[in-house]
Amino acid sequence: MDYRKSAQEVLDNVGGADNVVSAAHCATRLRLVIADNAKVNKGAIENVDGAKGVFEAQGQLQIIFGTGTVNKVYEEFIALSGVEAATKAEVKEAAAQQQNIFMRAIKVLGDVFVPIIPAIVASGLLLGIMSALNFMASNGFIALDTNNFIYKIADLVSGTSFGILQILIGYSAAKAFDANPYLGAVVGGAFINSSLQSAYTVASEGVQTMVTVIPGVYSFEWVGYQGHVIPIVIACAILAFLEKRLHKVVPEMFDLFVTPLVSVFVTVLVTLVAVGPIFVWAENAILGLIQTLLTLPFGIGSFIVGLFYAPTVVTGIHQMYTAIDLGQLAQYGVTYWLPIASAANIAQGGAALAVAFKTRDAKIKGLALPSALSAFMGITEPAIFGVNLRFFKPFIAGCIGGGCGALVCALTSLAASGTGVTGIFGILLCLAQPVQYAIMFAVAALVSFGVSFVLYKDELKASEQA
Structure with a gap:
């Protein structure tokens, strides 16, 4: 296969180098962000030697060449086009800039939650294994020693990710919003702090404490955000907004301690008092609608x-x-x-x-x-x-x-x-x-x-x- 020829044909059929915003590749696909998609000839690209398919997804033109081939075609493409080599993350960012506001918002959600998946997979798979073992033990299929040290450690690990989910989301969301991710983790941790009543106990015990903001007018529930994810994302968006602006106005000699202190405190305050209850209600409503749909x-x-x-x-x-x-x-x-x-x-x-x-x-x-x-x-x-x-x-x-x-x-x-x-x-x-x-x-x-x-x-x- 002539990799240079294939790269040249791809370049010719995407409208030339001037029509390529950025280029990268993954294990199997050449990923291009195109300035004007009207100039792309997909039919011709599909007939390029080595190309196994072409499609558009998430603002990118993706051409399937396969493992071992795509990197060689990519190298020739970069050399021929003069386009600066980019990472997959950079290509995704360039593609996002060409999408509408709704799709950019969807991308942000992906940027927040996708990095957390490995942690959830680790605990989720182990939780599934533990559930299966307990089921078999309770039905007499196997003898299970729940005092065994391996069982105890496995049981501990299986619930960890879900127990600190809000901290994981806080870290990831802050990072997605270009805020300090450690401050995001602190914000997430604040909403599951043991000083707050656990949200999981509200159904059986009711709300134990109401905190007054304006006597006789407004108060809010002193309840944690266990079981909630969207309010944490919104809180981190507030955190990012505050942190970026404080960095601009706070003198450098005070920035190290003033900006984190004010950013975290105001974020938690605004979220608990006003923003959080709104998005808790909205999230519950959305999940309720989804569950209603799934149980028709x-x-x-x-x-x-x-x-x-x-x-x-x-x-x-x-x-x-x-x-x-x-x-x-x-x-x-x-x-x-x-x-x-x-x-x-x-x-x-x-x-x-x-x-x-x-x-x-x-x-x-x-x-x-x-x-x-x-x-x-x-x-x-x-x-x-x-x-x-x-x-x-x-x-x-x-x-x-x-x-x-x-x-x-x-x-x-x-x-x-x-x-x-x-x-x-x-x-x-x-x-x-x-x-x-x-x-x-x-x-x-x-x-x-x-x-x-x-x-x-x-x-x-x-x-x-x-």
Whole structure:
């Protein structure tokens, strides 16, 4: 393969170097931010030697070359275009600047919650394992010594991430807003301080203390923010606003102690007294609506969510879904959203797999098969953008399969103990309900495979049409 030639053809068909804002690559894809998308010839790019697919996602033009090839094409592309090499983070930032306000807000939520996922996965997977062990022990399948030191340490670790979730969110949110992340951690910690009544006790004990702000007019509940995530994000936005402005006006000799003190104190004060209660109510309302939707009779609501999940991935809205997962985990101890996401991902894999089996085009088969396997592992972008959306009917088949898989989730009350892992390995978050997860997997994959196999047909080439 001539990597330089492929890079030159890509450059020519994206409108030349002047139309490239920035360029980077990941393990398999060349990622470009384009100034004017109207100048891009996707059809020609798809025919570039080595290119296995091209799609737009999150403000980026992404061209699939595959592992080992993409880095060589990227090097030639940088050399030919004269565009300065950028990191994936820099490309994402450049792409974000070209998006509308709503999509930028969605990106911020992603920037806040995505970095926390590994911590939640660690505790969530261990929590799932512990739940499965306790279930087997209580039903006489195994003998479990709960006084064993390994069990005790595992039990300790399994709940840690969820116990300090607000601190993790505070750190990550402050970082996303370009504030001091350690101040963000302090802010998050303040809202779960032991001086406040735990929010988890309100349902059984009621609110124990009301703090008066204006006698006879306004008071607020002296209750912690356990079980809440959005108020912490809003608090860190306030923190960032205050910190940045204080850095500008406070003399340098006083900045080290005045700015952190005032920023943290005012943030916590404003949040507890005024802003927090509003967003606690809003978050509860949103989670309540979502839960109402997911629990509609006969699984109708879950079917609708599963049906339209993949289209939200295409638009980038899915970046906010981690907030839903974390909100449900914080309030209910499990998330009903993640299994539906898993069903949608699996279904797109099934649809792509059908294309791989049915197509006679070696290039499409070479792209569809690994894309399907990737989707079964929980990474859907290659399947959605490289295969299913390209031919559209497989994408529709994937949506139908996702809806059917989500229907199974509703009918079996399938829930996950954590977030961040879908597809085959998602079962590790559902060890309390492995059979239900397996049924969901089978339904989502088989329905999407069957519908896609029936609907998909290879496009006739110009020579065949003649």
